[in-house]
Amino acid sequence: MIRTPLRPLARILEARQKGENPDAIERENKRIRHEQMRDSARLRAEGRLFVLGAFFFCAFAVVGARMGLLATTEPVEPRAHAPGAVISASRADIVDRNGNILATNFDTHALYAQPKHMVDPVAAAEGLVKVFPDLDEERLIKDFTGTRKFLWIKKKISPEQKQAVHDIGDPGLLFAPRDMRLYPNGSLAAHVLGGASYGKEGVHAAEVIGVAGVEKYFDDYLRDPANGNTPLQLSLDLTVQAAAERVLWGGMKLMNAKGATSVLMDVKTGEVVSVVSLPTFDPNDRPRPATEGDASDSPLFNRSVQGVYELGSVFKIFAAAQAIELGLVNADTMIDTKGPMKVGGFKIGEFRGKNYGTLSVADIIVKSSNRGTGRMALQIGIKRQQEFLKSLGFFEATPFEIVEAAGGKPLLPKRWTDLSSVTISYGHGLSTSPMHLAAGYAAIANGGYRVSPTLLKQEGPKLGPRVMSERAARDARTMLRKVVSKGTASFGEVPGYHVGGKTGTADKPKPRGGYYKDKTLATFASIFPAHDPKYVLIVTLDEPVETSGDKPRRTAGWTAVPVAAEMIRRIAPLLGVRPTVEPVKEPVITLTSSN
Known part of the structure; x- marks a missing residue:
């Protein structure tokens, strides 16, 4: 800012020459300067008042908006917050x-x-x-x-x-x-x-x-x-679960088994209505994981999904169903099951060295012939067998909604040879969980559609892609019914419920290779009612021994089958499955003359 002097020399000299008073010039300049200073101060004060007014306006606007918001919202109980990170403690039932x-x-x-x-x-x-x-x-x-x-x-x-x-x-x-x-x-x-x-x-x-x-x-x-x-x-039924656990625990003790598992599945939705693994534990006081020994000995081990086993002859029905599906055989096709039979330099034998001769496909399943099933597998071929088993879900872990299920991936042969194809057809050489087996049998029971095991309640059927024709599934169900009515699972008959199923007795593998001679895994895979299946039930016993006779018996027909039959007898009414009463034939009365 340039300040104008109060007594400018040029004007003073000019005023003196004219005889004017130089002091008047100074007074005039002072007046002008004071007016400029007053105007500047007024402008500065007006600016400050404007800023202060704007600040108060904004403050009142914010307070008013907040009051209006509080007046229009629902009242909420205040919560006290501790300093630090907020911890969410709520958890749904x-x-x-x-x-x-x-x-x-x-x-x-x-x-x-x-x-x-x-x-x-x-x-x-x-x-x-x-x-x-x-x-x-x-x-x-x-x-x-x-x-x-x-x-x-x-x-x-x-x-x-x-x-x-x-x-x-x-x-x-x-x-x-x-x-x-x-x-x-x-x-x-x-x-x-x-x-x-x-x-x-x-x-x-x-x-x-x-x-x-x-x-x-x-x-x-x-x-x-x-x-x-x-x-x-969840899809579980608490009442059915309680009954299944009670029966399976009693069966495990009665059959002197070290462990047991069962899976009950709806064949059209994949809902698991009951799943049991024994021994068990109390989740209110969950034990610590085992750090040594066999993992399957821990009560935390879930045998239904983590237990990956060779399940034995329960697999034979898949070979028969695929052979029928491909048009290679039908239920009445006769197949030579006589020995000797060698594949890849290995001899294929029958249980206890039996020789069944020539059997129909249905009788191969009823009598559980290894050679008959193996010969069907050779007709099917390696590639087609692989594709069929993969379509049933036997190549990957089940999508069952518990974290342990991801660890239950099937064990497949490193080289899938003709020998592998034969042994897999009767349940050896490929290890799967009971949950896999339940899903596979559900496809047979529901008419040929794949289902995924689930723990969530479903609304209506949840059928996946078709994996076999209705005809092949129907013939397979008929054969399963014959296994119970006149085959190796005769103890599985439950009056009124028309049970169908297949037994499987597999030698238990040793940790370092080979198999135990006196330890088995006994499985009974069943469907009921066989003429209109609604449920699949898998029962597996680990190292069972039935000791009521002169010699110990370890086969599924003597161990797993009676346990499954008792379970069906208990849970079928709870599931709303009405028994079918077969009409009794009236005796034929012949009238004769009294003469």
Whole structure:
């Protein structure tokens, strides 16, 4: 800014020449300068007032908008937030197909200590050991009298234990609220549910996460608040599951087996209505995984999906069905089953060295002939056999919705030779799980359509691509019915339910190769009712021995079949399957003359 001098020399000299008063010039310049300064100050003050007015306007607008928003929204109860990361503790329930609770949440408390606030650490430690005998008193005293400022004592305590700790009366013993995952049915469906534990933990909340089974598979869904705590509904039927577990446990003990599993599947939807694996556990107190020994000996091992076995003669029906599908045979085609039969330099024999002679395809299944099934497999050929078994799902893990199912991938031969084709046709050389087998039999039972095993309740049939014709499936069902009515599964007959099925007894492999001579896996794969199948039931016993006779019997006909029959007898009425009463033929009465 250029300041104008109050007494400019040029004007002063000019004023003196004219005889004017030079002081008037100075006064005039002062007046002009003061007016300029006043105008500048006024403009500056007006700008400040404008900015201040705009600020107050915006502030009042924000307050007014917030008040209007609060006035138009629903009232919400305020929540207290602790500093740090927010821990989401909510978890949706799990229910069965009828809405019965399988897993839910339970409000409980955890116990922690702040030693610096304790009045009498030694007395507190002694009191805690009386309430929780598993605690180490010396360790507690060391922690309470040391430098620690915080320590967890128990992650879950009961209301009675909480009151007992209250009675100790030490202010350094404090409680943290917790949501505990509760399985009100105990060990029922334990391998399906899996179990839950705590993830992120804080004093005011703890995150409940799934560790196995559906709890882990659907962990994101169960923890997502956006689902509105909508329960996860499974296909299991709690009542049927309880009956199946009771019968299978009794059968396992009666047959002196080390383990057992069963799968009950709806043939048109793939819904697994019941799945049992024994021995079992209580998910409320889930045991630790085994670190040594055979994994299958652990109660955590799920035999229905993780148990990958050579299942034996239950596979023979697939070879017969495919041969009929390809037009190579029909149920009445006669096939020579006499020996000797060698494939790839190996002799193919029959059970206990039997020689059945020439049999029809139906009788090959009824009598369970290895040679007859093997000769059909040779007609089918390697490539077509592979394609058929792959279409039934025997080449990949089942899509069953528990995390353990992904580990149950079938074991296929490294080189698929003619010998492999023959042995696989009667259930050796290819290892699969009972869940795979249930899906394969469901395709036969439903008329030739593949289904995927599922744990989620379905609305209506969920049939996949066709894998065999209706004619081939119908003939296979007829043969399965004959196996029960006059074949190796005669103990599987349940009056009124027309059971059809196939037995399978496979020698158990040794860990380092070869097979045990006195250890078997006995399986009975059944459908019922055979004339209009609605369900598939697979029962497998691990190392069963039936000892009621003079000699121990290990075949499926003596072990797995009676257990499956008792299970069908118990669960069929629960499933709403009405028994069919066959009419009794009236005796023929011949009238004779009394003369």
